[in-house]
Structures are given as C-alpha cells and as structure tokens.
Amino acid sequence: MSEQVERGRGRGDVDGYEKHGGFPVYRAAEDDGGPDFGRLIEAMRVLQDAAVSVSAPADVVRQAAEQAEALAALLEPHRVPEGQQPGGRSMGLPGRGSLLMLPWTVDKFDATGVRSTGVFRRFHMGGNGAAHGGTLPLLFDDLFGMITHAYGRPISRTAYLHVNYRKITPIDTPLVIEGQVDRVDGRKTFITAKLMDAEGTVLADGEALMLVLLPGQP
Numbered sequence: 001m002s003e004q005v006e007r008g009r010g011r012g013d014v015d016g017y018e019k020h021g022g023f024p025v026y027r028a029a030e031d032d033g034g035p036d037f038g039r040l041i042e043a044m045r046v047l048q049d050a051a052v053s054v055s056a057p058a059d060v061v062r063q064a065a066e067q068a069e070a071l072a073a074l075l076e077p078h079r080v081p082e083g084q085q086p087g088g089r090s091m092g093l094p095g096r097g098s099l100l101m102l103p104w105t106v107d108k109f110d111a112t113g114v115r116s117t118g119v120f121r122r123f124h125m126g127g128n129g130a131a132h133g134g135t136l137p138l139l140f141d142d143l144f145g146m147i148t149h150a151y152g153r154p155i156s157r158t159a160y161l162h163v164n165y166r167k168i169t170p171i172d173t174p175l176v177i178e179g180q181v182d183r184v185d186g187r188k189t190f191i192t193a194k195l196m197d198a199e200g201t202v203l204a205d206g207e208a209l210m211l212v213l214l215p216g217q218p
C-alpha cells in the first residue's frame with residue numbers, strides 16, 4: 001500500500017465529508033426494499049435477457065407487451081423522489097438493486113480498495129458473445145465511485161474515465177473487478193482498476209480522475 005493511501009485512510013483526510021458539495025446525502029435503504037424487492041429486480045433482469053434474445057410468435061409478443069404494460073401500470077402510482085426508492089440504495093442486493101448498474105456483488109469495500117464480482121448478461125451483449133463496449137465504463141465508473149466513498153473522500157464526480165479494452169469481455173462468465181486509490185492531490189483523487197477473468201487474465205483496465213465537489217456543485 002502506498003504512503004498516500006495509508007495517509008488517506010478514514011474520513012478525516014478531507015474537511016467537509018458531510019457537506020457533499022451540492023449533492024444530497026443519500027442513505028442506504030434499511031431493508032433492501034423488503035422481502036420481494038430483490039426478487040422483482042432479478043425477475044426484471046431475466047425479462048430483459050429474454051426481451052433481447054427471443055424471436056417469438058406475434059401472439060406471444062402481444063401477450064408479453066400487455067403483461068409488461070400491466071406491470072408498469074401497477075408500479076406507476078408508487079413513484080417516489082430520487083433518494084427514497086430502494087433501487088440503487090439496497091446495499092445487500094446485486095448492483096444495489098439498480099437496473100442500470102451491473103448486477104454485481106461487492107466482496108471487498110475498504111480504504112485499500114473495492115472488489116466486485118459478477119457476470120455480464122445477455123442484455124449487456126454487444127456482438128459475438130462479448131459485452132457491449134459501453135457497459136464496461138459503466139462498471140468502472142460505479143466502482144470508482146465506490147472506491148472514492150470507501151476511501152473516505154467527500155462526494156466526487158468523474159472528471160475523466162479511461163478504459164483500455166485488452167481482450168474480449170465474455171458474457172455469462174464469472175469475472176472480477178478490483179481497484180484502488182493511487183494518489184490524492186487536493187480535490188483530485190486518481191484511481192485505477194482492472195477487470196479480470198477467473199484465471200486472472202486482464203480483460204480491461206481503467207483509470208479515472210474524481211473531483212471533490214465544491215459547495216453548491218450539483
């Protein structure tokens with residue numbers, strides 16, 4: 001571990017951790033949305049896998065569309081403002097219960113770094129069995145956000161994010177992504193991470209600059 005990482009441990013390294021610029025302070029959902037929320041989100045992902053991979057008779061497609069519309073209508077009256085919904089705030093669920101985030105599971109989260117494991121699914125596919133290139137920066141960016149948070153930095157936004165695509169990233173294959181803070185310079189947090197397969201082969205690596213928000217910055 002570098003001296004800079006050691007010095008940066010904990011939340012005392014930067015004044016104003018609780019200020020978060022102009023960003024609201026979000027709390028984790030207390031009960032991961034209740035007993036069936038994770039089930040709903042996983043069923044939605046299975047549905048997304050199906051929706052992008054089936055070629056079904058017209059009658060089946062019509063029935064599926066009607067059922068999807070009925071499900072949306074069931075949920076519609078229960079919309080709440082950002083920060084109150086369990087989606088994205090359920091720390092015990094893959095991808096924190098978000099349908100946007102990769103449905104991965106965090107198995108290390110501390111000041112020395114964050115590691116997460118999971119698969120790219122069929123609905124993440126770009127072509128020829130490989131994950132779509134745009135889904136990798138999403139995975140990296142969310143990891144960089146968590147690394148920044150775990151390191152104790154105030155709420156920061158990504159100023160730049162660079163991904164090197166070293167090898168094809170296969171779908172439906174267990175993978176791991178791991179990264180850490182490399183260097184801190186005032187508002188700047190420099191982070192690197194690697195996406196690897198089960199044998200440790202690097203499929204992609206990335207680096208980012210996260211900037212601590214100033215008071216009032218959204």
Ligand SMILES: CCCCCCCCCCCC(=O)SCCNC(=O)CCNC(=O)[C@H](O)C(C)(C)COP(=O)(O)OP(=O)(O)OC[C@H]1O[C@@H](n2cnc3c(N)ncnc32)[C@H](O)[C@@H]1OP(=O)(O)O
Nearest residue numbers: 141142144145146149156157158159160209211213214217
């Ligand atoms: C509970 C679970 C939690 C889980 C938490 C999970 C959270 C997920 C977080 C995801 C994070 C995101 O995706 S955030 C969404 C994507 N990012 C954004 O939308 C950011 C949009 N950009 C901005 O809002 C702005 O550009 C800011 C706030 C980032 C910076 O604006 P600013 O405050 O005016 O900064 P500025 O003066 O320009 O720059 C400050 C210093 O940084 C340098 N700098 C700025 N940009 C760059 C750049 N691209 N490349 C190099 N250097 C740069 C400048 O040269 C300067 O250096 P010097 O002259 O001082 O040396």
